[in-house]
Amino acid sequence: MAISVSISHITPITLFYLLLLLLLSSTITTTTTTSALNITSILSSFQNLTSFSSLLCSTSVAPDLTRRDPVTLLAVPNSYLSTSPSSDLTRRLPPSSLGDILRYHVLLQYFSWSDLRQIPPSGVLVTTLLQTTGRVHSNFGAVNITRDPLTNSITIQSPAPFSPSNVTVLSLIKTLPYNITILAVDSLLVPYDFNLLASETRPPLGLNITKALIDGHNFNVAASMLAASGVVDEFEADEGGAGITLFVPTDDAFGDLPGNVKLQSLPADKKAVVLKFHVLHSYYPLGSLESIVNPVQPTLATEDNGAGSFTLNISRVNGSVAIDTGIVQASVTQTVFDQNPVAIFGVSKVLLPREIFGKDSAGVTSKPGNAVVGTTVQPPETSPSPENSAGFSGPASHLSSPPGFREEITSKGGRYRMQSCIVTVCCIGLVLVV
Incomplete structure (x- = not known):
């Protein structure tokens, strides 16, 4: 009888704290998830930025911003945008040219007001969205921020x-x-040595990627998979803005897949992820790939599955990419095919993401004598870190990650994990006390 009374007394309270724990954990998880940012929606609440917001929309820069986080946007108020030299531009x-200038106003790093106040007089170099397009020389797609x-x-200047x-x-x-x-x-800020008419030479958008692959010969399997x-269609829609770079396996590459890799047997959604894993959401000519600084690059699959996943490690090995x-x-x-804003390169193997084809993943079956492709390949030589690479006059690099980007993600993740642990311990303690 005593046991029955004890249970009836404790059970509702226990359930209450368990529900509280689930609610708080859900809140923390939601906080850590970064949703797409609607920049124009944010700007719409500021009447003095309506003209700048309209420019972002009319030049297709606004959709590019929804895929970027963190960013610092340099917005020009209406009164300044309507006077020379901004009005002339x-x-x-x-x-197309105006769009690239606006991309130069998107800094790929978060700066709070206190961060700006702590910038040294010598300044800090920050990557912009323009740098990722491959349409600027050296690091002219970056800005230098200084404080008096x-x-x-x-x-802020070049x-x-x-x-x-x-x-x-x-x-x-x-x-x-x-x-x-x-x-x-x-x-408006204009990049140094920026050809204001260069973007007029860009080909009309709407390249038929499937046809380009068929015309290129030896890419029939890839063309068929993309069409099916x-x-x-999503790739071709992304030709605007920063452009795209595709790595397309040859027909021989598909034929060389080992028997334990069940690519064609994957569900349609996973097969789509594998195809997106072959695409970078920016135009990178071959020269940019060869002069890489930061080898780890996100793909279109990264954008769908979260930062840090489905990334490619791109480097220069034995004279090739x-x-x-x-x-x-x-x-x-x-x-x-290589004509701004689309680059298509043939590659020697099918790029298998470890998230799908890694050990114990559904895309691979274990068979004696059939190892997954590349498991014995030595890792490529890595390029020097930015602080050890050539300085301003060094080789061009269009693939460097913005300073502090990875540290920011790591620090935020650590904070949220700590908060989650504290909440969990407190709730368990309260349950035990009761």
């Missing part, structure tokens, strides 16, 4: 010496911690 430039120690004013274009930060408009900061600046999966997935190492064998 918006009036006479085609949307006397007035605390923040100036890292090139004697750059004629620079802007001053007017104020903080909006900040969503660790995701986005919007700063007001007093003018439907993802080719090598692509390592963790279980497969392939090399670029030919250029199928």
Whole structure:
């Protein structure tokens, strides 16, 4: 009888704390999930930024921003955008060129107001969205942010010496911690040595990727898979903005797949992920791939599955571009198509993501004598880190990650894991006390 009374007394309280624990854990998990940022929606609440917001939409830059996190956006208020020299640029430039200038206003790093106040007088170099397009020389797609120690004013300009274009930060408009900061600046910023008419030479969008592969010969299997999966439509839609780079296995590469790799037997959604794993969401000509600094690159599959997953390790090995997935190492064998904003390269092997074809994954069956491709391949030689690589006058690099990007992700993940542990321990303690 005593046991019955004890259970009836404890059970409701225990259930209450368990429900509380689940609720808090769910909240923390939701907080760690980064949703797509609708920049134009954020800007719409600021009447003095309506013209700048319209430019982002009309030049197709706004969709590019939904895929980026963290970012700091340099927005030009209406009053400054309507006066020279900004008004001259918006009036006479085609949307393609103006779009690249706007990409130069997207810093691929989160800066709070206090972060800006702590910038040393010598400045910091920050990558922009323009740098990822491959349409600028050297590091001219980056900006140098400096702070005047006397007035605390923040100036942003090209890292090139004697750059004629620079802007001053007017104020903080909006900040969503660790995701986005919007700063007001007093003018449009033009990259150094930027050919304002270069984008006019870009081919019309709408390249038929499947036809390009068939015309390239020896890519019939890949063309068939792309057409059947439907993802080719998504690839062609991404030709705008920063462009795309495809690594397409040859027919021989598909024929060389070992028997324990069941690529064709995968469900349609996983097969689509594998195809997206072969695509970078930016235009990278061969020269950019050969002069890589940071080898780890996200793919279209990364955007669907979260940061850190489905990445490619791209490096230069024995004079050619090598692509390592963790279980497969392939090399670029030919250029199928390379005209801004689309680059298509043939590769020697099918790029198998370890998330699907790794050990004990559903895409691989264990058979004696049939090892997964690439399991015995030595890892490629890695390129030097940015701090050890050549300086300003060194080789061009269009694939470097923004400074602090990985540290930011790691630090946030650590904080949330710690919070989750504390909440769990507290709830368990309360249950035991009761």
